[in-house]
Amino acid sequence: MDTINRGLSEPADDNVEAAAESRLLHVIGQTSRYIALLAAWVATSGSLYMSEALGWIPCLLCWYQRILMYPLALIAALGIVTNDRRMYRYVLVLAVPGMGMSLYHYLYQKSDFVRGLFPSSCVVGVPCSADYLNWFGGVVTIPFLALIAFTVIVLAAIASRLADDSEYAAEDAPAESNPQARVARMVIVLLIIAGVVGAFLLAAGANAQAQVAAARPATTPVSPIAVSPALLAKGKAVYESACVGCHGPAGEGVASIRPITESALLRSGTDEELIQLVRMGRRVNDPHNVSGLAMPAGGGQAGMADEDILAVIAYMRVLAQGRSD
Numbered sequence: 450m451d452t453i454n455r456g457l458s459e460p461a462d463d464n465v466e467a468a469a470e471s472r473l474l475h476v477i478g479q480t481s482r483y484i485a486l487l488a489a490w491v492a493t494s495g496s497l498y499m500s501e502a503l504g505w506i507p508c509l510l511c512w513y514q515r516i517l518m519y520p521l522a523l524i525a526a527l528g529i530v531t532n533d534r535r536m537y538r539y540v541l542v543l544a545v546p547g548m549g550m551s552l553y554h555y556l557y558q559k560s561d562f563v564r565g566l567f568p569s570s571c572v573v574g575v576p577c578s579a580d581y582l583n584w585f586g587g588v589v590t591i592p593f594l595a596l597i598a599f600t601v602i603v604l605a606a607i608a609s610r611l612a613d614d615s616e617y618a619a620e621d622a623p624a625e626s627n628p629q630a631r632v633a634r635m636v637i638v639l640l641i642i643a644g645v646v647g648a649f650l651l652a653a654g655a656n657a658q659a660q661v662a663a664a665r666p667a668t669t670p671v672s673p674i675a676v677s678p679a680l681l682a683k684g685k686a687v688y689e690s691a692c693v694g695c696h697g698p699a700g701e702g703v704a705s706i707r708p709i710t711e712s713a714l715l716r717s718g719t720d721e722e723l724i725q726l727v728r729m730g731r732r733v734n735d736p737h738n739v740s741g742l743a744m745p746a747g748g749g750q751a752g753m754a755d756e757d758i759l760a761v762i763a764y765m766r767v768l769a770q771g772r773s774d
């Protein structure tokens with residue numbers, strides 16, 4: 450009796466296991482598409498937040514990455530809603546070069562050797578070697594985040610392709626294309642997009658408010674800033690992490706931002722006036738604006754500590770004297 454039972458139940462168990470396994474694969478395949486969608490929307494909204502809300506000007510290599518990332522946000526949404534089996538192809542054809550571009554940009558920022566390979570690959574406009582972000586002591590830069598996003602998308606696309614091989618997916622296909630399932634997918638896609646875009650819009654609103662709040666006069670008199678070698682060294686560090694992207698390594702300016710040697714404010718303005726400028730930035734419609742570009746509060750780091758502001762002003766004053774050593 451025992452033997453018969455075992456003989457009968459074994460194949461059945463196998464079937465149950467195989468079905469469970471292919472169901473799991475199927476769930477992984479479906480989920481990974483949404484993960485790709487999420488990553489593409491976070492990257493797209495994040496990059497627009499940086500340029501539109503913070504005023505950070507994208508460099509040439511940044512633009513190439515944008516060209517590859519932005520379509521992914523739409524392709525992933527369309528692929529999910531229409532349950533397109535070949536979605537992974539269109540995703541990979543953009544995301545794999547995107548990974549390469551981000552990796553190259555990151556190495557370009559971090560390694561003199563790589564920068565030396567193609568010295569002219571980024572000479573127009575904003576220097577690609579500078580970064581506005583520089584989190585964790587400069588390890589995490591904007592192309593680093595882009596590389597993570599592209600990698601997540603590539604892995605998710607591969608996972609969705611592999612999982613799609615499962616029998617479950619093949620059997621389930623007709624059911625998946627019924628109108629109800631399609632509406633359900635559309636709703637999830639819209640929720641993900643609305644969630645991500647909403648979060649970045651809130652952040653942009655908060656940033657705009659922080660800029661207004663920062664527009665307070667320098668209360669404690671600081672003139673003259675007590676300049677010391679230590680203060681200048683600190684100022685250089687702040688400058689290189691927060692200001693260099695727009696003002697250039699030696700203050701020569703990028704895009705249509707004039708060199709800081711031409712800044713009367715730096716040469717003869719009071720410390721209070723400069724603190725004020727760095728705290729609140731200068732809007733495009735400000736009557737004092739000369740370039741037609743916005744100077745974001747704290748160079749985009751609204752709420753920058755006062756000590757950092759004093760230090761960077763002291764350092765910029767040295768740069769503005771145009772010393773060429």
Ligand code: HEC
Pocket residue numbers: 503504505506581687688691692693694695696706707711712713714715723726727731737738739740741742743744745747748749761762765
């Ligand atoms: C996203 C680009 C950007 C960043 C980052 C940035 N600035 Fe500026 N900055 C500008 C622009 C644009 C102007 C010119 C505004 C104008 O045309 O009036 C400017 C002008 C200035 C001026 C000269 C103002 C004048 O009229 O003479 C000073 C000083 C200055 N910035 C300091 C800083 C400091 C300090 C930092 C870093 C904490 C910084 N900036 C980061 C864009 C930037």
